[in-house]
Amino acid sequence: MGKLANETAKAELGRATWKLLHTMTLRFPEHPTSDERSALASYMHLTARLYPCGECAAEFTELLRKFPPQTSSRLAASLWLCSVHNEVNARLKKPTFDCAHLDATYDCGCGPDDDKDSSASSLSS
Numbered sequence: 863m864g865k866l867a868n869e870t871a872k873a874e875l876g877r878a879t880w881k882l883l884h885t886m887t888l889r890f891p892e893h894p895t896s897d898e899r900s901a902l903a904s905y906m907h908l909t910a911r912l913y914p915c916g917e918c919a920a921e922f923t924e925l926l927r928k929f930p931p932q933t934s935s936r937l938a939a940s941l942w943l944c945s946v947h948n949e950v951n952a953r954l955k956k957p958t959f960d961c962a963h964l965d966a967t968y969d970c971g972c973g974p975d976d977d978k979d980s981s982a983s984s985l986s987s
């Protein structure tokens with residue numbers, strides 16, 4: 863695979879991964895149990911450990927060390943991931959994303975009945 867194809871594949875993998883991670887934090891319970899909190903933190907650490915792009919994995923591992931996952935609520939987890947993504951954006955000289963727009967950007971297509979925590983259906987509630 864040539865350099866351009868490599869960069870395209872790396873970018874596609876990045877977009878898909880960010881989409882999954884952001885959508886997951888935006889559906890994380892508003893009042894998570896300790897088991898749910900540790901599951902989310904483990905998921906992030908395992909993603910960093912197993913991420914297929916080595917440079918990205920090293921970057922994510924270092925970011926997790928500097929900014930440990932915030933898992934106390936949906937809002938805390940969503941804003942934490944948004945700011946970590948912005949750290950990666952800054953390193954790659956991409957624009958900063960306004961974290962106030964998270965709710966409008968990520969829709970999982972799941973109905974309200976699927977919400978893991980029916981007491982809260984959006985970031986702002």
Ligand code: FAD
Nearest residue numbers: 873876877879880884917918921922944945947948950959
């Ligand atoms: P992406 O950064 O992929 O973002 C996709 C979409 O998410 C954007 O179009 C925007 O709508 C939205 N978005 C942007 N910022 C935020 C935010 N802060 N919060 C919420 N939504 C947002 N690539 C490298 O070349 N080197 C690396 O070291 C590297 N490290 C990475 C580490 C991780 C953990 C991941 C998941 C990816 C990494 N990547 C890395 C890939 C890189 O971050 C991008 O995914 C890729 O370059 C494609 O960029 P993009 O401009 O399409 O937007």
